[in-house]
Amino acid sequence: MSNKIISAAEYAVETFDLAKSFGSYRALRGVNLQVQQGLALAILGPNGAGKTTLIKLLSGIMRPSKGRIMIDGLDSRENSLEVRERLGLVAHQSYLYSNLSAEENLDFYARMYGVPNRQNRVSDVLKLVGLDMRRHDRFSTFSRGMQQRLSLARALLHEPSLLLLDEPETGLDQQGLDAIWSILKSEGEKRTIIFSSHNFERALSMCDGVVILAHGRIVFQERACNLDMQSLRHKYLEYTQTVTL
């Protein structure tokens, strides 16, 4: 495994005045985001703030209504294939086929991404997420936590330099959470990670930076080292006017 997956560009992600409308509803209203290479960034924000929309735009699933996205210094529209090669995405859906086994699913994506030494790499990521014992079982027989782990394996298969995760904690028990976060901790050393979350504690402990999104705008942005739980909660309340537990 190469450790040189981080590119020379200063920023892994840069967005310029990024906007997305659904009909007349403006879900994102001019987001300017800069994420340095190799850092981990948490996106916080209340329901409907636009976190999923932002991640879908970054991953190329959705097209922006306005604005530009640069990934590793490449314009995501002009260099869409190169950009897609650099991205890994864990979304709400697993993007895995229920009738195929874990191994067949990963093998399919490995072929699509042109992963070298396919079989070895598939075995490696299956071990990484602790599913190599279940490699021949159909995806439909997996529990929610196992599905999420296999989804993470799919996203890491091609060694993306940028890993995007949309609320990776949804539906996981404590064990599942620990498994996912310990994988992310080690994988995060090699790449840039952006994830959306409602978990402040995790955001502070995992990340180098925190962004709060509200009503489609970035309302707050700070390095995690300058924040503690109380100040983050305070800022969150101040900027989103929502009570949190």
Add this chain to the structure above:
Amino acid sequence: MSFFSQVLAVARKDIISELRTREIISSVLVFAILVLVIFNFAFEPDQALLSEIAPGIIWVAFVFSGILALNRTFIPEKEEQCLEGLMICPVDRETIYLGKAIGSLFFLLMVEAIMLLAFALLFNVAVFQLEMIVIVLLTSLGFVVVGTLFSALAVNTRAREMVLPVMFLPIITPVIIAAVKASALVFAGKSWSDIVNWVIMLVAFDVIFIVVSYIVFPYVIEE
């Protein structure tokens, strides 16, 4: 190099999945054979009548079972919520199109082979002639290349299952007419020189459809 391996990866995945569940093949096959049996009882054809109506029967069964099969090209990707995963792969849209078309052609040819066998047994008509096989291959090709395009269109439409019968049938009709005419000549014992014009027409339609579908597909699959 990687283009072809990615095309084959898409086709391969669909074929593995289908051979495991046999969802398409079994339902389409039951349907096709039912059509043949019903026609058999409806007409109780003698040999003279049969050679006249056989092409019609075959191609009616073919068209309707083909539509059933093509409806399962992209809709399962959407239902399994895998379409987005496919779309963020670092491949051109054309790669996905070709992979899907090859997978569908595989299913369709499999169903047709069994259907023709059933037809030969039920009606005692010699369908497995070189001429007929060429006609079936050419027609299936045209059917699949356009059908895959419309199947992608159907995914982003509300009345998904309606798109193929309503929009795709009128477009594919010239191909089916050519196929019916050509196979009528084959069953009447005519030689290559008699059917060659229809075969050329099939080839021409295939070429046009392949080129147009290949170009249009990226725009269709984008929402």
